[in-house]
Amino acid sequence: MSKILIRGAKVLGGEPQDVLIDGDTIAEVGSGLSAEGAEVVEADGKVLLPGLVDLHTHLREPGREDSETVLTGTRAAASGGYTAVFAMANTFPVADTAGVVEQVYRLGREHGYCDVQPIGAVTVGLEGKKLAELGAMHESAAGVTVFSDDGKCVDDAVIMRRALEYVKAFGGVVAQHAQEPRLTEGAQMNEGVVSAELGLGGWPAVAEESIIARDVLLAEHVGSRVHICHLSTAGSVEIVRWAKSRGIDVTAEVTPHHLLLTDELVRSYNPVYKVNPPLRTERDVLALREALADGTIDIVATDHAPHPHEDKDCEWAAAAMGMVGLETALSVVQRTMVEAGLLDWAGVADRMSRKPAEIGRAQGHGRPVSAGEPANLTLVDTAYRGEVDPAGFASRSRNTPYEGRELPGRVTHTWLRGRATLVDGKLA
Amino acid sequence: MDTEQQKQQYATDARPVLEAPDIARVLTRIAHEIVERAKGAEDVVLLGIPTRGVHLAQRLAVKLQEITDRRIPVGSLDITMYRDDLRMHPPRALARTDIPSDGIDGRLVVLVDDVLFSGRTIRAALDALNDIGRPRAVQLAVLVDRGHRELPIRADYVGKNLPTSLRETVKVQLAEEDGRDTVLLGVKQTSQGGQP
Amino acid sequence: MQRHLISAADLTRDDAVLILDTAEEMARVADRPIKKLPTLRGRTVVNLFFEDSTRTRISFEAAEKRLSADVINFTAKGSSVSKGESLKDTAQTLEAMGVDAVVIRHGASGAPYRLATSGWIDAAVINAGDGTHQHPTQALLDAFTMRRRLVGRDEGLGQDLSGRRITLVGDILHSRVARSNVDLLHTLGAEVTLVAPPTLVPVGVESWPCEVSYDLDRTLSKSDAVMLLRVQRERMNAAFFPTEREYSRRYGLDGDRMAKMPEHAIVMHPGPMVRGMEITAEVADSDRCTAIEQVANGVSIRMAVLYLLLGGNEPAATHTRTEEK
Numbered sequence: 001m002s003k004i005l006i007r008g009a010k011v012l013g014g015e016p017q018d019v020l021i022d023g024d025t026i027a028e029v030g031s032g033l034s035a036e037g038a039e040v041v042e043a044d045g046k047v048l049l050p051g052l053v054d055l056h057t058h059l060r061e062p063g064r065e066d067s068e069t070v071l072t073g074t075r076a077a078a079s080g081g082y083t084a085v086f087a088m089a090n091t092f093p094v095a096d097t098a099g100v101v102e103q104v105y106r107l108g109r110e111h112g113y114c115d116v117q118p119i120g121a122v123t124v125g126l127e128g129k130k131l132a133e134l135g136a137m138h139e140s141a142a143g144v145t146v147f148s149d150d151g152k153c154v155d156d157a158v159i160m161r162r163a164l165e166y167v168k169a170f171g172g173v174v175a176q177h178a179q180e181p182r183l184t185e186g187a188q189m190n191e192g193v194v195s196a197e198l199g200l201g202g203w204p205a206v207a208e209e210s211i212i213a214r215d216v217l218l219a220e221h222v223g224s225r226v227h228i229c230h231l232s233t234a235g236s237v238e239i240v241r242w243a244k245s246r247g248i249d250v251t252a253e254v255t256p257h258h259l260l261l262t263d264e265l266v267r268s269y270n271p272v273y274k275v276n277p278p279l280r281t282e283r284d285v286l287a288l289r290e291a292l293a294d295g296t297i298d299i300v301a302t303d304h305a306p307h308p309h310e311d312k313d314c315e316w317a318a319a320a321m322g323m324v325g326l327e328t329a330l331s332v333v334q335r336t337m338v339e340a341g342l343l344d345w346a347g348v349a350d351r352m353s354r355k356p357a358e359i360g361r362a363q364g365h366g367r368p369v370s371a372g373e374p375a376n377l378t379l380v381d382t383a384y385r386g387e388v389d390p391a392g393f394a395s396r397s398r399n400t401p402y403e404g405r406e407l408p409g410r411v412t413h414t415w416l417r418g419r420a421t422l423v424d425g426k427l428a
Numbered sequence: 429m430d431t432e433q434q435k436q437q438y439a440t441d442a443r444p445v446l447e448a449p450d451i452a453r454v455l456t457r458i459a460h461e462i463v464e465r466a467k468g469a470e471d472v473v474l475l476g477i478p479t480r481g482v483h484l485a486q487r488l489a490v491k492l493q494e495i496t497d498r499r500i501p502v503g504s505l506d507i508t509m510y511r512d513d514l515r516m517h518p519p520r521a522l523a524r525t526d527i528p529s530d531g532i533d534g535r536l537v538v539l540v541d542d543v544l545f546s547g548r549t550i551r552a553a554l555d556a557l558n559d560i561g562r563p564r565a566v567q568l569a570v571l572v573d574r575g576h577r578e579l580p581i582r583a584d585y586v587g588k589n590l591p592t593s594l595r596e597t598v599k600v601q602l603a604e605e606d607g608r609d610t611v612l613l614g615v616k617q618t619s620q621g622g623q624p
Numbered sequence: 625m626q627r628h629l630i631s632a633a634d635l636t637r638d639d640a641v642l643i644l645d646t647a648e649e650m651a652r653v654a655d656r657p658i659k660k661l662p663t664l665r666g667r668t669v670v671n672l673f674f675e676d677s678t679r680t681r682i683s684f685e686a687a688e689k690r691l692s693a694d695v696i697n698f699t700a701k702g703s704s705v706s707k708g709e710s711l712k713d714t715a716q717t718l719e720a721m722g723v724d725a726v727v728i729r730h731g732a733s734g735a736p737y738r739l740a741t742s743g744w745i746d747a748a749v750i751n752a753g754d755g756t757h758q759h760p761t762q763a764l765l766d767a768f769t770m771r772r773r774l775v776g777r778d779e780g781l782g783q784d785l786s787g788r789r790i791t792l793v794g795d796i797l798h799s800r801v802a803r804s805n806v807d808l809l810h811t812l813g814a815e816v817t818l819v820a821p822p823t824l825v826p827v828g829v830e831s832w833p834c835e836v837s838y839d840l841d842r843t844l845s846k847s848d849a850v851m852l853l854r855v856q857r858e859r860m861n862a863a864f865f866p867t868e869r870e871y872s873r874r875y876g877l878d879g880d881r882m883a884k885m886p887e888h889a890i891v892m893h894p895g896p897m898v899r900g901m902e903i904t905a906e907v908a909d910s911d912r913c914t915a916i917e918q919v920a921n922g923v924s925i926r927m928a929v930l931y932l933l934l935g936g937n938e939p940a941a942t943h944t945r946t947e948e949k
Contacts, residue, residue, distance in 0.1 A: 196828030199733040199757030199803060204827070269734030314710050317732035317755070506649070509663040509931070519936035521642055522649040559658040
């Protein structure tokens with residue numbers, strides 16, 4: 001197999017070094033490595049990170065191929081520097097059987113842009129009533145370890161308890177979409193000053209926080225681990241911090257958009273800002289950044305949610321919720337965390353690669369950049385500055401809240417097990 | 429009022445063509461002419477066209493009362509909503525329309541305006557009158573007739589005929605609005621703000 | 625004045641006073657034998673109603689017809705909208721027919737704003753009520769009614785509502801009328817107090833330029849006008865209040881409560897009134913209740929808004945973009 005020499009890359013943001021890839025493995029990391037027989041990539045001071053891992057992606061296939069497919073979604077992932085994504089279960093049909101998860105898993109492997117690890121539904125049809133065959137999905141070729149009804153909350157306390165208990169048998173984890181359904185009936189945006197003015201139905205912070213509080217206590221009671229999807233409020237941070245201090249096995253994710261955007265943007269009534277959980281306040285944004293920095297929030301996950309144009313080109317109430325995120329996530333993290341001095345690049349590698357791989361048990365991902373490790377790597381031009389242009393997205397959908405916004409950083413190369421999926425910003 | 433609304437600028441050397449005593453004298457003459465032509469002005473109703481036509485109508489009413497020893501009904505007729513050039517300008521605030529309580533049906537309505545120019549204002553006033561009632565007859569009194577009619581309209585009572593060129597401007601100032609009585613003749617400044 | 629009327633919050637004091645003054649002149653047209661002006665001759669206005677509201681539609685239609693506009697009424701029921709056609713498609717279809725203004729009523733908050741700002745159409749947009757957001761012409765007609773009654777028809781010209789104390793009672797949470805009134809009355813210098821059970825006051829109300837009270841009896845004596853907002857009986861089922869009887873006992877206006885108001889103070893209601901719920905028949909039918917006047921004033925206000933938004937614009941050309949294809 002071929003050799004690739006990445007010359008002069010700041011590994012995890014450190015001093016420039018050379019990295020030699022041989023086949024699917026990192027052969028050597030050091031200074032002045034021989035380029036003999038190797039294709040040379042001049043990193044020229046760019047930052048080299050382990051391939052990013054997204055624990056929360058919607059690939060839409062099967063069922064909504066008009067908004068995204070496994071192919072377009074994994075191409076978007078490679079463009080954004082990802083080498084593994086976890087595909088959410090809310091497809092049509094729902095990924096609640098071994099058959100559906102195996103299909104998604106296989107498509108990811110065939111296309112080869114990015115490993116796709118399917119997430120299985122917790123309950124049949126995401127209906128919150130009856131446990132899906134969690135064990136069968138785990139034992140399938142897809143080897144599912146993460147289960148989630150994302151999009152819907154597992155709101156029945158007994159079902160949630162049973163799921164937490166049941167997955168202990170094979171080291172699984174339940175990822176909860178924390179949203180108390182009764183408190184969020186008709187909810188359109190964060191409940192607060194802006195919703196009061198705009199006359200849009202409120203999605204109160206307490207609807208998220210009450211579920212998280214319940215679930216960490218359930219996890220403690222049954223001695224299981226629980227993962228909180230897209231945590232969005234300052235209050236949720238406090239609860240997770242408290243739970244961790246008690247030794248509860250809880251992990252939590254935050255999306256890039258919740259690190260940057262606030263509900264003030266909803267004043268435009270432009271549905272690109274419509275997302276679930278909704279954009280919150282400045283105070284929440286600052287608390288989330290701080291929590292990601294201190295480790296209370298473990299990871300960044302995109303909640304990449306593609307929607308066709310017509311589902312956003314309409315009045316707010318009729319619009320779909322969600323934003324695409326795979327191709328802008330790292331830039332948003334650079335802006336909100338690195339440039340703000342809250343996280344260095346080693347920290348970014350931890351929150352966007354090592355830790356999500358660990359939570360999802362993604363084999364071969366999130367490993368150190370050192371000899372003998374799988375060559376899953378991402379090279380980032382951190383000096384780059386440019387406006388986000390959705391026309392250049394690899395994703396089939398364009399529903400980004402960042403159109404025209406200047407963001408730093410650009411992924412130039414991505415390698416999946418030594419094979420380039422992105423070269424000079426272009427998909428291989 | 430046409431000159432005012434075209435937002436023309438007045439050259440500093442605008443020249444007075446009527447001064448206060450002249451204005452008072454021509455209004456007295458017009459009052460006498462109205463009494464004469466209207467056979468004692470018994471059924472006359474004066475309707476001024478805002479803004480300065482209203483003041484002129486009120487002054488005429490005082491003079492008519494002096495001559496006839498009767499109160500002459502006086503009111504105002506805003507023609508903004510009837511203008512044919514409405515959509516060529518930003519919307520303007522409406523002025524008052526005040527029809528005397530006895531109405532205008534069967535009366536001799538004398539419309540009063542400061543300057544008669546294209547005739548379009550008077551055309552609009554006739555349309556407005558049509559929606560308000562049915563006068564016995566309508567006559568027109570103006571302080572200045574500057575010519576350049578675009579419609580078959582003429583004044584029954586004219587304070588001063590003032591032949592002008594289209595490059596010239598006529599500005600009427602009245603004490604009630606402007607602090608003094610005068611009629612100024614100036615030259616239009618070709619400013620960039622003009623109509624294309 | 626802006627090109628559209630979307631929210632009462634967009635109006636400056638001078639804009640609002642100009643609309644009220646213009647409406648006074650429009651009101652005089654109603655006293656004439658011929659209640660019609662040629663002002664909008666040749667202009668086309670479409671009343672695009674996605675929500676049933678016969679009252680508001682008729683009021684706009686009367687205003688449009690008095691100004692000689694050509695009127696197209698479009699109601700969503702039974703149209704392609706109920707078959708899933710989007711707001712955007714509907715609006716573009718109408719504009720292709722050469723519409724100068726769209727009067728829109730929509731159940732979704734922000735729909736008129738989207739229509740005016742998304743580049744879908746070029747016509748002027750007038751919000752006739754959107755979701756629980758805004759209903760600016762209602763606020764204007766309410767302010768017009770207050771100015772006439774509290775300041776005077778002629779004395780009020782050029783004046784705002786400085787120092788007047790206005791109390792709004794009822795379902796603030798779900799009320800676009802309340803939001804519009806708070807914005808406009810504040811702009812016009814009035815002091816506004818909202819009175820409602822805490823369940824019917826939105827979270828975030830603290831940023832509004834008004835006071836909030838849960839006690840109607842204590843605000844009555846300090847009110848120049850008390851406006852009652854309709855309370856839908858269905859709200860009971862969602863536990864906003866226990867029973868109709870308890871609501872009307874705590875927040876309904878009856879004769880005894882009205883007697884506590886200053887002598888000059890008026891009772892207002894945007895209609896339709898739920899007698900026996902927020903207002904007793906005795907109060908509704910009293911001289912102090914301006915509900916009927918408000919309806920009449922609505923036509924004058926809408927004429928003023930249409931004149932000020934459309935009077936100075938070039939007429940719409942029929943859209944060529946559909947023909948180019």
